[in-house]
Amino acid sequence: MRLIKVATCNLNQWAMDFDLNLKNIKESISRAKDAGAVIRLGPELEITGYGCEDHFLELDTVSHAWDCLKELLVEDWTDGILCSFGMPIINGSVRYNCQVLCMNRKIIMIRPKMLLANDGNYRELRWFAAWQKKDSTVDFQLPPDIADAISQMTVPFGYGYVKFLDTVVSAEICEELFCPEPLHIELALAGVEVFMNASGSHHQLRKLDTRMDAFKGATRTRGGLYMYSNQQGCDGGRLYYDGCSCVVVNGDVVAQGSQFSLKDVEVVFAHVDLDAVASLRLSSSSFQQQASKQMENKEKQIKCIVAPYKLCRSFHLEYPISCPLKIKYYEPEEEIALGPACWLWDYLRRSGASGFLLPLSGGADSSSVAAIVGNMCQLVVREIHNGDEKVKADAIRIGQYPDGTFPTDSKEFAKRIFYTVFMGTENSSEATRSRAKGLANEIGSWHLDVSIDSVISALLTLFQTLTGKRPRYKVDGGSNAENLGLQNIQARIRMVLSFMLASLLPWVHSKSGFYLVLGSSNVDEALRGYLTKYDCSSADINPIGSISKTDLRTFLRWAAVHLGYSSLAEVEAAPPTAELEPIRSDYTQLDEVDMGMTYDDLSVYGRLRKIYRRGPVSMFTDLCFKWGSILTPSEIAEKVKFFFKYYSINRHKMTVLTPSYHAESYSPEDNRFDLRQFLYNSKWPFQFRKIDELVKDINGDKVLLAKSDDNDKPELVSDHVGGMGVAAVGSGNPNVGL
Incomplete structure (x- = not known):
C-alpha cells in the first residue's frame, strides 16, 4: 500500500x-x-488575497x-510537508498568477496559470x-534576497509535474478545471496521481453542484486523488x-469542508491509498492505450521535475482510510440565509x-435583510x-461588552448591534407598521x-414658497x-x-463608532430601474442586491x-407595495402594477439578457x-419592448447601486473601471511597517516607528464606509432618474 495523508484548506483571506x-x-x-x-494545499492567490484586483498592477503587491x-x-x-502557495510572480516583464510548490525550505517548482478566468466577475x-x-x-531567477535566504538561485517555472520517489504530483489552478479541454486529462495520462487545484471561486445560488460534478468527473474514469482548496468569506x-x-x-x-462558515x-483531511488510483488505471484498457500513445508522442510529453523525497507510507493503522461520503448541498433558501449572513459578518468585523x-x-x-442579519447573530x-x-x-469588540461578558443569546446580541427603523408617512398602512415591529421583536x-x-x-412648504405651487398625487388630480x-421626497x-x-444613535446610547446602513433592493428591481436614485440604491452595503424577488419569497x-421568525409568513403573503402614494378605497399602490411587469417576468428577462446574451x-x-401558448406575438413584442425601454432609461441608476452581495448571474450592477476592493484594513499594518523600516534605514535611528493603537482594531478613514441611504418602505419610484 502507498498511504498518503493530505490537507486542503478553506481560508478567509x-x-x-x-x-x-x-x-x-x-x-x-x-x-x-x-x-x-x-x-x-491553499487557495488561489492566498498570500495577497484573490480580490486585490488593480492592486495586482502595483509592484509593491x-x-x-x-x-x-x-x-x-x-x-x-x-x-x-509539500506546500502549495498562491501568489503573483513577475517573470521577465510579465506578471503571472502562480502556485509555488515548496518543501523542506526549498522551492520545487513555480506553476503559472495557463487558462485565466475572464468573464462574469473575473477579469484575470x-x-x-x-x-x-x-x-x-x-529557469526562473529567484529575487536576490530570496535566493540568499534559502540558498537557491533558480527554480523551474512553467507547466509540468513533480515526480517524487513514490508518487507524481501536479497543480491545476481553478479555471483550468472548467475549460473545454482540462489539463488534468493529459497529466493523468502522463502518470500524475495527485492533483492540487487552488481556487478563488465565489458563491452563487445553485452553483455548487456544477463544481462538484467537475471534481468527480476529473478522476472518475481516469483515476486520481484530486485536492481542491478555496477562499472562504468576504475578502474586501x-x-x-x-x-x-x-x-x-x-x-x-x-x-468536504464547509460551504458557509x-x-x-x-x-480538511483525507487519508488515501494511492494504489487504488494505480489499480483503476491498470484495469482500464482505453486508459492504458491512450497513456502509451502519449508516452510515445515526443511532442506531447510534459516536463517532469524530480523531487528526491518520499510522501507515502507503507501499511499502517495509524489513520483510517477515508471513505466516500454524501456531498452536503444546501437548498437555495438556505444559501440565501447563510451566504449573505457570513458576508455581512466579515464586513462588519473588518470595517x-x-x-x-x-x-x-x-x-x-x-424583511429578508432583517432575517439575514438575525441569522448572522444566531451564527x-x-x-x-x-x-x-x-x-x-x-463579537465582544463589536458589541462593546464589559469585561468578562460575551454574547450568549442571539436576540440580546442583535439588540446591541442592530437598529431597525420604520419611517412611516400618511401613506403607510398599519399592516406594514405592525409587521415591521413584530419581526424586530422576533429578531x-x-x-x-x-x-x-x-x-x-x-x-x-419650502417648494411652495419658491414656486407658488404645491404638488398633488395623481389620485388627487396631480x-x-x-x-x-412626491414619492421621491419620501424616499x-x-x-x-x-x-x-x-451616525448618531450610537452616541445617543453612549457607544463608540458608527453603524452601517443596509440596503434592501433586489436584483429584479435594479434590472427594471424600479428604485429612486440615491434612495435604496445608496446604502452602505446590500446583502440581497443580486437576489431575485422569487427567491426572496421562497426564503421568507x-x-x-x-x-424562528414566524412573522415572515405574513410578510411573504402580502402583495409588494411601495406605499408612497395615498391609500384610497378604490386604489392601492402595487409594485407589479407600477412596473408594468411581474417579478417572475423580470427574472426571465434578466436571464435572457445577461446569461444567454x-x-x-x-x-x-x-x-x-x-410564451407562445399563452400570449400572441404582438403581446410578447410589447412586453419585450416595454422591458428594454425602462431597462435603458434607468440604466444610469446601475452606476450608483449600493455594493451588493453577488448571488445571481444576471445582476445588472455596474462595476467596471477602478477595480479595487472597497473594504480595507485602514491601518495597512504590513505596508506601513515596511515604510517605517525604510525610513529608519534612510535616517538611522532618528525616526520613531509608528505605533498601533486600540489593539490593532481596524478603523476607517471616515465615519462611513459606503454611499448614502435606503428607503424604509418599498422600492421607491419606477421611472425617476433625478
Whole structure:
C-alpha cells in the first residue's frame, strides 16, 4: 500500500492584508502537520488575497508576497510537508498568477496559470498573462534576497509535474478545471496521481453542484486523488467565496469542508491509498492505450521535475482510510440565509463599524435583510458556544461588552448591534407598521417607529414658497411629474434620516463608532430601474442586491419556520407595495402594477439578457417559443419592448447601486473601471511597517516607528464606509432618474 495523508484548506483571506493572510496560512500548515499530512494545499492567490484586483498592477503587491513567502521558507513551516502557495510572480516583464510548490525550505517548482478566468466577475487578463509554453519549463531567477535566504538561485517555472520517489504530483489552478479541454486529462495520462487545484471561486445560488460534478468527473474514469482548496468569506469586495474545499478519489468525494462558515481557517483531511488510483488505471484498457500513445508522442510529453523525497507510507493503522461520503448541498433558501449572513459578518468585523441600521418597512425585501442579519447573530452565538475564540473576540469588540461578558443569546446580541427603523408617512398602512415591529421583536433589534410627515411637509412648504405651487398625487388630480416628485421626497428623506441615525444613535446610547446602513433592493428591481436614485440604491452595503424577488419569497417562507421568525409568513403573503402614494378605497399602490411587469417576468428577462446574451430581437424570438401558448406575438413584442425601454432609461441608476452581495448571474450592477476592493484594513499594518523600516534605514535611528493603537482594531478613514441611504418602505419610484 502507498498511504498518503493530505490537507486542503478553506481560508478567509483579506485582500492586501498580508499579516492576516500569513497568519491564516501558518495556522493551516500547523494543523496539517499536527494531523500527519504530507501535502498542504491553499487557495488561489492566498498570500495577497484573490480580490486585490488593480492592486495586482502595483509592484509593491508582488514584492510583499515574496516577503511573506520568504518568511514561510526560512522557518520550519515547509519541513517535511509539500506546500502549495498562491501568489503573483513577475517573470521577465510579465506578471503571472502562480502556485509555488515548496518543501523542506526549498522551492520545487513555480506553476503559472495557463487558462485565466475572464468573464462574469473575473477579469484575470486585466492583471495577469496566461503561460503559453506547454512543452517546457524555464529557469526562473529567484529575487536576490530570496535566493540568499534559502540558498537557491533558480527554480523551474512553467507547466509540468513533480515526480517524487513514490508518487507524481501536479497543480491545476481553478479555471483550468472548467475549460473545454482540462489539463488534468493529459497529466493523468502522463502518470500524475495527485492533483492540487487552488481556487478563488465565489458563491452563487445553485452553483455548487456544477463544481462538484467537475471534481468527480476529473478522476472518475481516469483515476486520481484530486485536492481542491478555496477562499472562504468576504475578502474586501462584492463576492463571498464559499469554501467547500474537498478531496476526491477516483470519482468519490472522501472529504468536504464547509460551504458557509465564520471561521478564518478550516483544514480538511483525507487519508488515501494511492494504489487504488494505480489499480483503476491498470484495469482500464482505453486508459492504458491512450497513456502509451502519449508516452510515445515526443511532442506531447510534459516536463517532469524530480523531487528526491518520499510522501507515502507503507501499511499502517495509524489513520483510517477515508471513505466516500454524501456531498452536503444546501437548498437555495438556505444559501440565501447563510451566504449573505457570513458576508455581512466579515464586513462588519473588518470595517470597524459597531453594527447595522436597516430601514425596515415590513415588506418582503427589507424583511429578508432583517432575517439575514438575525441569522448572522444566531451564527455568531452558535460559533461562540462551539468554542471559536476569534468569533468571540470580534463579537465582544463589536458589541462593546464589559469585561468578562460575551454574547450568549442571539436576540440580546442583535439588540446591541442592530437598529431597525420604520419611517412611516400618511401613506403607510398599519399592516406594514405592525409587521415591521413584530419581526424586530422576533429578531431582537433595537426598533424605532417614526413619522416623517413633518419633514416632508416642511420641504413642500419650502417648494411652495419658491414656486407658488404645491404638488398633488395623481389620485388627487396631480400630474405624473407631481406624483413622482412626491414619492421621491419620501424616499430620499428616509435616506437622509437613515444615515443621520446610523451616525448618531450610537452616541445617543453612549457607544463608540458608527453603524452601517443596509440596503434592501433586489436584483429584479435594479434590472427594471424600479428604485429612486440615491434612495435604496445608496446604502452602505446590500446583502440581497443580486437576489431575485422569487427567491426572496421562497426564503421568507423557509425562514419563518427554520429561523424562528414566524412573522415572515405574513410578510411573504402580502402583495409588494411601495406605499408612497395615498391609500384610497378604490386604489392601492402595487409594485407589479407600477412596473408594468411581474417579478417572475423580470427574472426571465434578466436571464435572457445577461446569461444567454439576448438583445431585444433574439429575446423576442426566444419568448415566442416560451410564451407562445399563452400570449400572441404582438403581446410578447410589447412586453419585450416595454422591458428594454425602462431597462435603458434607468440604466444610469446601475452606476450608483449600493455594493451588493453577488448571488445571481444576471445582476445588472455596474462595476467596471477602478477595480479595487472597497473594504480595507485602514491601518495597512504590513505596508506601513515596511515604510517605517525604510525610513529608519534612510535616517538611522532618528525616526520613531509608528505605533498601533486600540489593539490593532481596524478603523476607517471616515465615519462611513459606503454611499448614502435606503428607503424604509418599498422600492421607491419606477421611472425617476433625478
